[in-house]
Amino acid sequence: MKKYLVIGNPIEHSLSPNLHNYWLNKNKISGNYDKKLLTDEKVGEFLKSNQKISGINVTVPFKKTVLNHCTELTELASISQSVNTIIFSNEKIIGDNTDIYGFEQSLKDLNFDGLNKTAFILGAGGVVSSVVIALNNLGVKNIVISNRTKNKAEALAKDYNLVVSDWGKIVDFDIVINCTSVGLKQGDNLGLDFSKVKDKIFYDIIYKPKTKFLIDAEGLGNKILDGKMMFLYQAQKSFEVWHGIKPEINEEAINLLND
């Protein structure tokens, strides 16, 4: 039986095992998907010592940590400098990125056309490079980034050709994406004033709980999108990379995230 798992810290609430085990079962593949709590120092040792594992998903905060421990990176992992999927093949540890696909596909579902659109990114954490690359793939050329700690936004702006805006200032945009961790805890408040914005798209990478960012935006008549479909699509792509089968995102799979 092949073994798969997700590593992160914290990892207790990860829904990846539910989803992957559901798909393994559904596709009659003999395998098991588990979760593993690690610390930063233990990641390299774990990857090198566990060659009986066929694949690993990587979540916060190790998507960059694992870069150094992979023996190869796919093109997408390399350009994003972010790995969320690892494939063990013979002696190789191959780092891949399916977050880009996940984000891109979730916007394709909305028939989003990036031509002449401006995207406004909040935050400068690990997921931002994947979001930027996906936006570029969708044709978005104007991307403005704002982060509480400005120099982190500046570093990303330099690498990915973005415009930096001061934290607290709301620029003109067609789509705004919350890539900060604000909203993960009930009652979290970004403290930004979007009260004059309507008929735009508000996207939150967080999918649980429904964030104040999205609740307020919806109340003002904006279109909202949470991170659920991105999560499902990145998982679907990982599954396809490992098993050669594209699993179905059906109602049952979606409901696994609602429990």
Ligand code: ATR
């Ligand atoms: P990761 O890289 O693992 O995704 P991270 O680097 O901790 O996570 O990124 C979290 C993001 O949320 C950062 O952009 C962080 O802003 P700072 O760079 O200033 O720390 C942002 N963030 C977290 N708490 C915040 C808050 N209360 N207000 C505004 N931004 C916040």
